[in-house]
Amino acid sequence: MLSADEAADLIEAIASRQDRAAFAALFRHYAPRVKAFIMRGGADAEAAQEIAQEALIMVWRKAASFDRSRASAGTWIYTIARNKRIDLLRRTGRPPIDTEDWLTTFHPEPDDPDKSVLAGQTYTRVQELLGGLSTDQLIVIRMAFFEDKTHTAIAEELKLPLGTVKSRIRLALGRLRDALEKENEP
Amino acid sequence: MSRHPAPEELLLDYASGALAEGPALAVALHVALDPAARRLVERLGALGGALMETEGDAALDPAVLERTLARLGDVPVEPRPAPYVPRPGFEWAPPPLARYLRPNLRWRRVLGGFEEMRLSTHDAAHQISLLRLMPGRGLPVHRHAGTEHTVVLQGGYTDSTGNFGVGDFTMGPDSEHEPIADPGDPCIALIVLEKPIVLTGPIGRWMNPLVGRGWL
Numbered sequence: 047m048l049s050a051d052e053a054a055d056l057i058e059a060i061a062s063r064q065d066r067a068a069f070a071a072l073f074r075h076y077a078p079r080v081k082a083f084i085m086r087g088g089a090d091a092e093a094a095q096e097i098a099q100e101a102l103i104m105v106w107r108k109a110a111s112f113d114r115s116r117a118s119a120g121t122w123i124y125t126i127a128r129n130k131r132i133d134l135l136r137r138t139g140r141p142p143i144d145t146e147d148w149l150t151t152f153h154p155e156p157d158d159p160d161k162s163v164l165a166g167q168t169y170t171r172v173q174e175l176l177g178g179l180s181t182d183q184l185i186v187i188r189m190a191f192f193e194d195k196t197h198t199a200i201a202e203e204l205k206l207p208l209g210t211v212k213s214r215i216r217l218a219l220g221r222l223r224d225a226l227e228k229e230n231e232p
Numbered sequence: 233m234s235r236h237p238a239p240e241e242l243l244l245d246y247a248s249g250a251l252a253e254g255p256a257l258a259v260a261l262h263v264a265l266d267p268a269a270r271r272l273v274e275r276l277g278a279l280g281g282a283l284m285e286t287e288g289d290a291a292l293d294p295a296v297l298e299r300t301l302a303r304l305g306d307v308p309v310e311p312r313p314a315p316y317v318p319r320p321g322f323e324w325a326p327p328p329l330a331r332y333l334r335p336n337l338r339w340r341r342v343l344g345g346f347e348e349m350r351l352s353t354h355d356a357a358h359q360i361s362l363l364r365l366m367p368g369r370g371l372p373v374h375r376h377a378g379t380e381h382t383v384v385l386q387g388g389y390t391d392s393t394g395n396f397g398v399g400d401f402t403m404g405p406d407s408e409h410e411p412i413a414d415p416g417d418p419c420i421a422l423i424v425l426e427k428p429i430v431l432t433g434p435i436g437r438w439m440n441p442l443v444g445r446g447w448l
Contacts, residue, residue, distance in 0.1 A: 064309050066301060073297050078289030085290055095292065099300050103307055110312040117277065124281035128249045172282035191280045192287075196250045197241040215241045222275055 048075045053119030060109035072119075073102050080127040086192040087131060097134055101127045131194065175225040183218040186211055236400035237269055238262050247276035254358030254424040257328060258381035258401070261422055264326035265383070265399030324386035324420055332360075339364055344372045359425045365389065365413035372410075378426025380404035387419035 048056075053075070059068035077098045084094035104126045112122055179187065189200045201211040238259055245251050246259040263269045316327040325333060332351045339347040346369065349362040365371065367387070381403050388397040389411040396402065396411075413419035 060309060061312075066304065069304065070297060070301065073300060077296070077300075078292045079284055079287070081292055082287050082290040083284045086287065091290070094290065095296060098292070099296055102300060103303065106304060107307055107310050109309055111310075117274070118281065120285050121274075121277045121281035124284045125277055127284065128280065132249050172278055173286060175279075176282065176286070187279070188283065190244050190248045190250065191283050194248060194250050196245045199250070212239070212241045215244055219240050219244070219272065219276075222279060223272070226275055226278070 048072075050118045050120065054112075054114040057105065057109050057112045057119055057122075058114070060106055061112065069102075069106055072105060076105075076123050077102050080123070080130075083124075083127060083192065084131055084134075087194050089131075089134065093134060097127070097130045100133075101130045104130065171225045172222070175221055178221060178225075179218055183214045183221075186214045187218050190215075236394070236396055236402055237266060238401040239403070240272065242403070243269060243272050244276060247273050247280065252357060253353050253355035254360045255379075255381050257332070257353070257360065258383050258422055258424045260328035261326050261383045261385065262399060262401040264328055265385075266401075269401075326385070329385075329422070345369050346371060357426065361423050361425075363419075363421055363423055365411075365419045367413050367415045367418065370410055370412040378404075380426065381422075381424040383422045385420045385422060387417040388414040389419045389421070390414060 048071070053072065056065075056068040056072045059065035060072075080098040080101050081091075081094045084097045085091060089097065101123070105123060108126070112119070176184065176187075185204070186197075186200055189195050189203070190197070195203065197211050197215055198208065200206075201208045204211070242251075242255075242259060243263070246256060246263070251259065263273050316330065318325050318330070319333060322329075322333055332353070334352075337349050337351075339349060342348050345366075347364040349364075351360045351362065353360050362385075363371070365387075382396075382401070384396050384398050384400050386398060388395060388400075390396070391409040391411040393402075393409060395414070397414075
């Protein structure tokens with residue numbers, strides 16, 4: 047396993063000295079996870095492998111943009127993988143978006159006083175949170191992240207009223223907020 | 233915290249990458265201007281990251297790493313991007329809008345007393361415009377045939393549903409409304425329309441054929 051700090055060290059080693067050994071270590075940890083994540087959304091193994099490869103090359107290119115005080119390595123790599131998935135969908139007929147722009151928007155401005163919320167041990171908290179969600183809430187959240195569906199599409203697919211899906215999302219996000227705010231307390 | 237935040241389920245759609253380009257741009261601008269929305273989107277990023285980490289891994293051919301390493305020689309590690317500096321005349325434009333502001337973009341007067349900049353995107357299902365209203369001026373009474381996303385980027389406006397300032401986000405379909413720009417700086421807003429809006433006032437009805445031709 048790779049801790050959040052170790053992963054951040056590896057990205058910084060790429061940024062400061064183009065460290066290929068650091069890249070290889072990141073690749074071994076994250077490329078199989080990105081591939082699994084993309085396959086969850088319905089892509090075949092070959093396409094998912096290509097996206098994983100492209101996502102990790104983007105990690106190399108953009109390593110200097112990474113800021114460990116603002117996002118954990120896992121969060122940052124997730125956003126890159128998500129953008130690569132959108133690129134794939136673009137080729138299959140979805141309206142394209144500029145994926146690099148999304149990367150920028152995920153970076154808070156330097157004057158944001160509330161940074162580092164997501165750094166460090168947030169994963170532990172979020173994982174605890176996921177364990178605490180109801181099955182109904184978890185299904186909706188997983189469909190959103192893995193299958194790249196809007197809440198409207200999720201409601202249609204589950205044959206649920208839109209209001210039900212909205213309230214499940216809001217309850218789950220309320221718990222997310224509680225879990226992460228706890229972390230900021232001394 | 234803005235007085236009119238985007239609904240949380242829409243922020244989830246945005247964070248998971250499910251939105252089309254037009255609505256995604258509207259949410260990106262709201263997120264850029266509203267710290268509370270930004271915090272939630274960041275947390276959603278952490279949630280997505282945690283889901284990806286815990287979902288397990290798929291078998292990967294070891295040769296892929298070798299092939300990837302071999303490609304790195306052609307891929308430079310880019311320097312840290314410079315801080316965003318808005319273009320002169322576009323000081324109100326948050327960073328996510330910058331790439332849409334083509335060099336020849338100008339305010340264009342539109343019948344009805346407001347100005348427009350039409351943004352070109354790849355999103356064929358939405359029409360994306362910047363509107364500018366001088367203080368005290370209004371848009372013709374209109375209702376929305378499809379969903380409309382609005383984000384205020386400068387100044388503010390008031391209609392029967394309330395007062396909207398910088399960063400505020402609204403989403404139709406809604407009842408008829410007649411927004412009037414507040415005193416102070418001209419009101420500038422991004423409008424993302426799913427379908428052309430239908431004007432319902434006496435002048436508006438006359439304008440509908442123009443709307444149909446994409447004037448608005």
